[in-house]
Amino acid sequence: MNDGQAHWEQVYSTRPAETLSWFQVAPEPSLDAILGLAPTKETPIIDVGGGASGLVDALIDRGFADVSVLDISAAALAQAQGRLGAAAAQVRWTVADVTRWTPPRTYRIWHDRAVFHFLTEPEQRAAYRRALEVGLAPGGFAILGTFAPEGPERCSGLPVSRYDADRLAAELGPEFRLLRDWREAHRTPGDTRQLFQWCVLRRR
Incomplete structure (x- = not known):
């Protein structure tokens, strides 16, 4: 287990998901973007850094049949699986660091609200791009949410990079x-305001 994985295992093993700063009652920005891009309910979708997010629940509830979730923390995915119950069997779950992962297939939609802004080193971002280029089909869509320039400089005790579009x-x-x-003003469970930058990009 590397340091990054140990950090996130500790976070998700010791704190309920609904107390974490990135928790959303409803993942509306993510879901709205996906619904606007998915031509059918069979569209292959992956949520990178999905953790214990409720996005997977929302996609399954709407009948999406090809949903994958990747996260570095097994504890995070276990929370999501426990919440889904029997419906968890409809999802492909992967425990991996995306910067050390080679996608085994391609997806039409790649969603990430959790990972990219933690990649503060150029080599980390280059490794992420390699995974993205392997995993996203030509003509497919990348939906990324990162901290905006006015957003926090640290999250979960770690430094982050901030982006405009x-x-x-x-x-x-x-x-x-x-x-x-677009920009999103996210309200944390502690009632602080965090600005996110969202981008939808299409692979040529």
Whole structure:
């Protein structure tokens, strides 16, 4: 177990998901973006860094039949699986560090609200891009939510990188075309305000 994995196992093993700063009662920005891009309920979707997020619940509830969730923390995924109960069998679960992972297949939609802003080193971001380029089908969509320039400088005790839309698009490179972007003012369970930058990009 590497240091990053040990950190997130400790977080999810000792704190309920609903107390964590990134917790959402309803994952509306993510879900709205996905629903606008998925042509059918068979669209392959992966939630990278999905953790204990309720996004997977919302997708299953709406009848999506090809949903995958990847997270570095087995404890986080166990929380989501326990919450889903028998419906968890409909989801493909993977415990992995995305920067050390080779996707075994391609997806039409790659969603990430949790990982990219923690990649503070260039080599980490390069490894993420390699996984993204293997895992996202040509013409597919990347939906990324990161901390905005006015957002926090640290999260869960770790430093983060902050992005506006142009910087985020530049990080992914010319293989990806920015389709739209928006800001979200997220209210944490502790009632503080965090600004997120959202981008939808299409792979050429």
